[in-house]
Amino acid sequence: MLASRRILLIIGGGIAAYKSLDLIRRLKERGATVTPVLTRAGSEFVRPLSVSALAGQKVFQDLFDLTDEAEMGHIELSRSADLLVIAPGTADLMAKMAQGHADDLASTLLLATDTPVLVAPAMNVRMWDHPATQRNVKMLKEDGVRFVGPNEGDMACGEYGPGRMAEPLEIVAAIEAYLADGPLAGRRILVTSGPTHEPIDPVRYIANRSSGAQGTAIATALSALGAEVVFVTGPADVPPPEGVLVVPVQTAQEMYEAVKAALPVDAGVFAAAVADWRVASASDRKLKKTKDGLPDLSFAENPDILATVSKMKKNRPGLVVGFAAETDDVLNHATAKRKRKGCDWIVANDVSPATGIMGGSENDVTLITADGSEDWPRLSKTQVAKRLAQKIAEALA
Ligand code: CTP
16 A cells, blocks of 8 residues: 555657556555656656546656746755656666756756655667666666666567566555565565476476475565565465566576676575576477487586575675475584575575475475574465564565
8 A cells, every 4th residue: 555655657759658657647546646757758648638647647758847946846846756767768767866966857856855765767778788787777776776677578569678677556555565664674585485397398388396385485474574575486386476576487507697687786685496407408499209319418507596595795685595305314404505505594495395394385494594404384375484574674674
């Protein structure tokens, strides 16, 4: 709920601007006040009248508008909200913001504000991938600007890839997470979850029995405590949680890239059952039975995502939580794993088939930290998640 929350919405110039009309409606439904700012390019895509009618407020467009300045100066306008949202966030607006330009109303507001900023980028895939845009995104993240999306998919320009603006409800979820109350409000937490699928050929893959249930429950519990959650998930059996940013991946390598792109975060919870190996040269054609015998599959090692993130010099999350799924000598293996991986905590569990934990609804964990270990009773995965989220909130407080 966003009752009495004030959002300053900057609508940039892109075809996705039409989705911002729906965004205004969704925000208003939840009780937020939306003050719209329309850039000159934005007004080529949506009419000021539609924007102000939906927002129920006047739309601000010009820097040098004496009437506006008499009513509310641009400095005051830039600080009048709880959150500034840019949707669609064009490559140009992000470049201006990264460089501190102030040559129109939107860029001036962004330079003058002391309010947090959330950007929903939208642009052609090549523009998004361009090193200049990626440089700007990196700079803005370092400045504390938050992002929601862009998503991957078909684009209005006919190409496919990352660059599509996040859907209005995803933007609403990111706004709610940002403005949420709760001990994790204002914290951004990464959760990896589910198995990975490592292709053998276009129709076959190597996988494991992870259902994604524990990771999903953790993401839900963190979000309920007010965290903004980035949920990087392999192909899981359970649906992803609502109200979090979902980044679907298939392979360990894709998961690694998605995790790097999500940084910086305040904490990372690595609950995914990542495949340690992939088929070294997956075939791009279906392997056929031949008279020469069985196919000869050779393996290559996948990146160890948890260990790599734990050992990062720059951008290491303040708290890194790993999991240790073991089938024997759980405590010793997991204690050694905490050291080897370089993470802060390990949530260890016994996944030998007799326990019914892998794919089941309960979990029996031991939390291992630098101070020792803590045995938890056998609990539902939801209860384990709530307890872990609470611990994380205490550690980040
Ligand atoms: N993990 C990871 N990347 C990998 C492998 C594992 O991020 N390539 C993470 C998992 O998400 C989990 C932790 O490392 O948090 C431990 O995973 P586990 O499979 O138990 O450990 P392994 O590294 O595979 O160690 P081993 O095979 O020796 O048990």
